[in-house]
Amino acid sequence: MHHVPLSWYLILSAILFALGIAGFIYRKNIITVFMSIELMLNAVNLSFVAFAYQLRQVDGQIYAFFVMVVAAAEAAVGLAIILTVFKNRKTLQIDEIDSMKL
Amino acid sequence: MPVFTGSDMLTLLPAIVMCLFACGTLVLDVMGRRIPRGRRWLMLFGLCGLAITGVSLWRQWSALAAGGLSQYTGAQGAVTLDGLGFFSNALVLGATVLLFLTSYRFLEITREHSGEYYSLALFAQAGMYFMATASELITLFLGLELTSISFYILVGFTRVDRRSNEAALKYLLLGAVSSGFILYGFSLLYGIAGSTELADISSAVSGRGASDPFVVVAVVTIVAGLLFKISAVPFHMWAPDAYDGAPTPVTGHLSVASKVASFAVILRLLPMTLGSVRSLWEPLLIVAAVASMTVGSIAALTQHRLKRLFAYSSIAHAGYILLGIIAGTQMGLRGVYVYLIVYALMNLGAFTVLTALHRHGIAGEDLHDLRGLSTTRPVHAALFVVLLLSLAGMPPTAGFLAKYYIFTALIETRHYALAVIAAAYVVVSLYFYFRLVREMYMRPAETREPLAASLGIRLSLYATAALTLFIGVFPEPVLRLGFRISGVGQ
Amino acid sequence: MDTILFFIFAIIAVVCGLNLVLQKHPISSALSLIGVMGSLAVLYLMLGAEFLAAAQVIVYAGAIMVLFVFVIMLLNAGSEKPGGKSWFAQIAGIPLLLAFIAVMGFVIETFLPALRSVRFGSFAGGTAREIGRVLFTEYLLPFEVTSVLILIAILGAVVLARKEID
Numbered sequence: 001m002h003h004v005p006l007s008w009y010l011i012l013s014a015i016l017f018a019l020g021i022a023g024f025i026y027r028k029n030i031i032t033v034f035m036s037i038e039l040m041l042n043a044v045n046l047s048f049v050a051f052a053y054q055l056r057q058v059d060g061q062i063y064a065f066f067v068m069v070v071a072a073a074e075a076a077v078g079l080a081i082i083l084t085v086f087k088n089r090k091t092l093q094i095d096e097i098d099s100m101k102l
Numbered sequence: 103m104p105v106f107t108g109s110d111m112l113t114l115l116p117a118i119v120m121c122l123f124a125c126g127t128l129v130l131d132v133m134g135r136r137i138p139r140g141r142r143w144l145m146l147f148g149l150c151g152l153a154i155t156g157v158s159l160w161r162q163w164s165a166l167a168a169g170g171l172s173q174y175t176g177a178q179g180a181v182t183l184d185g186l187g188f189f190s191n192a193l194v195l196g197a198t199v200l201l202f203l204t205s206y207r208f209l210e211i212t213r214e215h216s217g218e219y220y221s222l223a224l225f226a227q228a229g230m231y232f233m234a235t236a237s238e239l240i241t242l243f244l245g246l247e248l249t250s251i252s253f254y255i256l257v258g259f260t261r262v263d264r265r266s267n268e269a270a271l272k273y274l275l276l277g278a279v280s281s282g283f284i285l286y287g288f289s290l291l292y293g294i295a296g297s298t299e300l301a302d303i304s305s306a307v308s309g310r311g312a313s314d315p316f317v318v319v320a321v322v323t324i325v326a327g328l329l330f331k332i333s334a335v336p337f338h339m340w341a342p343d344a345y346d347g348a349p350t351p352v353t354g355h356l357s358v359a360s361k362v363a364s365f366a367v368i369l370r371l372l373p374m375t376l377g378s379v380r381s382l383w384e385p386l387l388i389v390a391a392v393a394s395m396t397v398g399s400i401a402a403l404t405q406h407r408l409k410r411l412f413a414y415s416s417i418a419h420a421g422y423i424l425l426g427i428i429a430g431t432q433m434g435l436r437g438v439y440v441y442l443i444v445y446a447l448m449n450l451g452a453f454t455v456l457t458a459l460h461r462h463g464i465a466g467e468d469l470h471d472l473r474g475l476s477t478t479r480p481v482h483a484a485l486f487v488v489l490l491l492s493l494a495g496m497p498p499t500a501g502f503l504a505k506y507y508i509f510t511a512l513i514e515t516r517h518y519a520l521a522v523i524a525a526a527y528v529v530v531s532l533y534f535y536f537r538l539v540r541e542m543y544m545r546p547a548e549t550r551e552p553l554a555a556s557l558g559i560r561l562s563l564y565a566t567a568a569l570t571l572f573i574g575v576f577p578e579p580v581l582r583l584g585f586r587i588s589g590v591g592q
Numbered sequence: 593m594d595t596i597l598f599f600i601f602a603i604i605a606v607v608c609g610l611n612l613v614l615q616k617h618p619i620s621s622a623l624s625l626i627g628v629m630g631s632l633a634v635l636y637l638m639l640g641a642e643f644l645a646a647a648q649v650i651v652y653a654g655a656i657m658v659l660f661v662f663v664i665m666l667l668n669a670g671s672e673k674p675g676g677k678s679w680f681a682q683i684a685g686i687p688l689l690l691a692f693i694a695v696m697g698f699v700i701e702t703f704l705p706a707l708r709s710v711r712f713g714s715f716a717g718g719t720a721r722e723i724g725r726v727l728f729t730e731y732l733l734p735f736e737v738t739s740v741l742i743l744i745a746i747l748g749a750v751v752l753a754r755k756e757i758d
Contacts, residue, residue: 003709003724004598007700009598009635012602014696016628017286019609022280023621024394025685029672031618031664033275035625039609042632044289045644051293053639057520058717059298060289060725061641062619065723066240067285067740068644068651070247073745075656077251078274079663080752085267086667092618093672097268100197105732114733121740128747180733218751225744232737244737251741255748315699 009050016043028081030092036076041071103523106177112165113176113183115158117231123151124224131217141206141215148220153228156195163188163587172589173235179299182237185589186374189439190234190366191447192587195361198227200450203548204457205351206504211462212349214260222259223355226252230363233341234370237296242367246284246331249363250277255354257348269347271499276330276340284327290320300375308378311428313477321382324371329386331364332420333413334437335393342401346467347415349542354453357416358446365423365442380430387424392523394421406455406469411534412449413494417532419445422508425524429511432590437507438587440581444504444573445490451489451566455482458553458563472538473515474547482553485541485567490535492570495528500573594712597638603629616671618664622657629653638710641718 020043023036045064052060086092106114130147134140162183164173172182198590201223208213229252232245254277258270291385292298294316295306311315330337345353372383398418405411423445476483492501503527512521573580608627614623629652636645727735 002596003645003711005709005729006707008598008602009710010304010700011693012635013604014700015606015693016609018283018693019606019613020282021279021692022685022689023613024275025674026613027621027672029618029621029669029670030271030275030614031660031667032612032621032672033595034278034619035621035660036610037275037278037282039612039625039628040279041285042628044282045648046287046632047286047636048292048646049636049639049641051289052158052641052717053710053715054293055296056715056738058722059594060292061644061718061723062646062726062731063240063289063292063298064641065647066244066734066738068284068647070244070281071739072656073251073741074278075659076246077746077748077752078278080618080749081254081267081270081274081661083667084258084261085271086750088262088264088267089517092667092669097271124744139738177733178730216751218747222744222747222751225747228740240731240734241737244734244741248741248744251744251748255751258752261752314703315695316703319696362701445651479603543667 006050006054009053015049016040016046018047019043026096030085030094030097033080033094034078035060038071038075041067048100109174110176110178112162113174113181113235115162115297116155117160117228118149118229119155120224120231121548123148123154124221124228126151126332127217127221127224131221133446134217140290141210141217143205144220145202146219149199149223151224152195152202156192159188159191161197167442173231180238180241181232181235185587186366186369187235189442189584189588190362191231193442194227194230194234194359195360196272196449197355197362197446200225200454200562201355202350203562204354204454205349206558207556208349208457208460208581211283211460212260212263214349219256220258222252222256226256227359229357232328232545233363234366237300237370239292239303242279242300243285243288246367250281250359253352253360255351255403255471257344257356259294259352260349263347265347266349267347269344272340273344276337280327280330280566282327282335283323283330287320287322287324287327290316290323294320300370304375306376307376312379312382317379318382321376321379322386325383327362328364329390332361332368332423333417333423334390335397336390338394338397338417342410342413342578345408345416348409350453350457350467354450354457357453358449359411359417361420362442362446365438368427368542369435369438373427373435374469384428384430387428388520390426391421393422393522394418394424395524395527396415399527399534402534403530405534406472408459408467408469408538411469411538412452412456415531415534416445416449419449419493421527422505422524425520426508426511428520429515429517431511431515433507433514434511436590437504437511437579439584439590440507441504443580443584444500444570447566447570447573448489448492448499448501451563451570452486452493452564453561454563455486455489458482458555458559461553464549469541470548472541473545474509475542478547479555481557482563485563486542488567488571490538494532496532496534498571498574500570502503505575506579552571594638594656594710596710598710599636601634604628604631605635617670618672619661622660622664625660626653626657629657636718638712639718640713640715642716643720643723646720 020040114464229248295303333341402414492499495505611624633648
């Protein structure tokens with residue numbers, strides 16, 4: 001086979017998305033959890049770009065571009081929230097931040 | 103050649119007004135730091151912005167009516183003005199007005215008063231404008247994120263409060279994941295349709311049918327993400343924590359405005375765009391609705407923190423609203439609209455009371471903080487009882503009417519089992535709302551510190567309670583207005 | 593050549609993704625995420641998305657990840673302690689995720705029969721010129737909305753991270 005079928009790109013995207021979910025479920029450090037979410041967004045971007053290739057359109061790439069901008073904004077706000085949490089509690093373990101559990 | 107024409111500008115006018123006033127608030131905040139009581143002007147300036155937003159919404163509506171159109175798509179197909187959008191925006195506008203009125207005193211007490219608060223609320227409102235009117239996936243997604251990110255910040259606004267930080271963190275992490283799911287579904291829809299316009303997606307999906315696994319995966323991921331946004335079970339875990347930790351006026355706003363806008367997104371995406379694959383998402387919504395009513399009603403029984411209790415109660419209400427979408431008929435759709443109006447009124451009223459409980463040195467977030475309210479503040483207590491009766495769905499309040507519409511729609515469409523389950527949980531919910539009444543009327547007061555009943559709080563409490571009663575007794579005028587705006591006919 | 597490049601970078605992406613999930617120390621996870629992003633940039637290039645490939649390196653790997661690494665360093669975050677996970681995640685998590693990948697793989701292979709095969713250079717729609725043209729005509733409104741979004745992000749970072757004034 002000389003050329004890669006596009007489906008492999010989509011499957012790669014699904015694998016990365018699943019890895020992102022796994023990181024979100026299994027990791028305990030808030031920053032790592034947040035990075036797993038970034039991985040999910042990256043996976044989504046790959047699938048947008050792959051579909052753009054399939055459709056010979058630039059729209060999918062534009063969508064991926066907007067996802068990047070949103071991810072940047074979310075990261076800025078998210079890291080600011082993580083900073084305030086850390087200032088108040090001196091921990092980044094997600095299971096130690098549970099003062100509201102009853 | 104300009105990209106946007108005059109009519110495009112009219113379709114975007116409310117969002118432009120909101121963003122301009124949001125920026126204006128920031129500038130005023132910097133300029134007005136030295137002026138004594140300058141922060142009062144910030145709130146008034148924000149209210150001015152809301153009034154102009156209201157006028158521009160009305161201008162849009164009358165322009166549409168003058169042209170005899172039922173909908174208008176502008177800004178290169180990105181924004182559609184229609185009944186759903188006007189309805190949702192009007193309701194969100196009302197909620198924001200009440201947010202501004204109730205926040206002033208609260209922010210003074212928590213010493214967090216600044217222009218950013220009002221500015222973020224206006225930006226969130228602009229986001230909800232795009233959620234309710236977007237007819238294209240990119241704009242819809244950006245609207246969702248604009249709203250979510252503003253709310254993450256507002257939830258964590260009281261930075262020194264550990265609970266507030268924690269609430270913001272949980273809301274952020276789970277919100278970002280749900281956005282990821284929605285996006286994954288959107289990417290598949292784009293792959294199916296080759297376009298981001300909802301109209302193209304609708305025809306492409308109906309061409310492929312409900313048996314296409316690709317459509318199945320797309321629908322499932324999108325529904326999961328959307329259920330998160332309305333805090334329906336099983337994606338409700340964030341709601342009790344986020345509601346509990348957020349500043350009380352923000353909690354009220356989150357539970358009303360963001361939920362109304364999210365329901366607008368659900369209505370636009372599921373019945374309007376993906377209506378041809380109803381057999382796919384209807385079972386998912388049924389499961390979510392029943393689970394939400396169950397978890398919401400039962401978990402609320404044991405809560406002693408007021409905002410957690412209302413979080414679970416609003417989870418249950420989301421379940422009832424979903425029932426209207428499940429019924430799917432004209433009656434069901436009307437039920438959804440009536441329920442949203444009534445839910446907005448009674449929830450905002452209830453959160454106004456909770457905001458008033460927050461006094462100097464008293465958090466006012468626990469059930470026993472209500473004790474003796476009937477003697478210290480008889481009017482407030484009585485109005486709160488009206489709102490609670492409405493939340494429980496008792497006549498002669500508006501809550502009864504909302505549930506009546508939903509039940510009629512369910513029976514019309516032969517969803518008898520769902521109707522019986524929903525009725526059973528009405529009885530359960532009576533008990534936990536009654537617990538609040540008991541605290542107010544049958545327990546002596548613990549403190550003499552007066553309630554923080556500023557003018558704004560009194561205004562919004564009187565308005566919401568009066569309207570709740572009025573709609574319950576004379577439903578005709580308000581409902582006719584609601585149906586006329588939303589365009590679901592008489 | 594295309595096949596070899598795809599496999600090299602797909603494998604790097606998956607290995608780095610796995611490493612992100614398996615590492616205990618956030619800085620290792622952050623570095624693996626940069627690996628994922630870098631290899632995805634190469635894949636974008638092969639799919640004809642030049643501009644995005646550059647943006648991926650500059651914005652994602654450059655700006656966003658620097659922010660992450662900066663915060664990790666600032667907070668001096670150490671390795672995470674093993675903690676109690678919910679029983680549901682322990683038992684059902686991994687099988688469910690594997691099932692998700694299997695289902696997606698099956699669905700993609702079976703139900704999207706008309707997919708093209710990827711040949712580098714056969715689609716060159718993603719140049720900066722083309723992206724810029726579309727962005728400032730067809731997608732002008734979303735573009736303007738992102739400017740508001742970024743303003744909110746700045747506002748939020750300032751509000752949340754500023755010192756007490758009074």
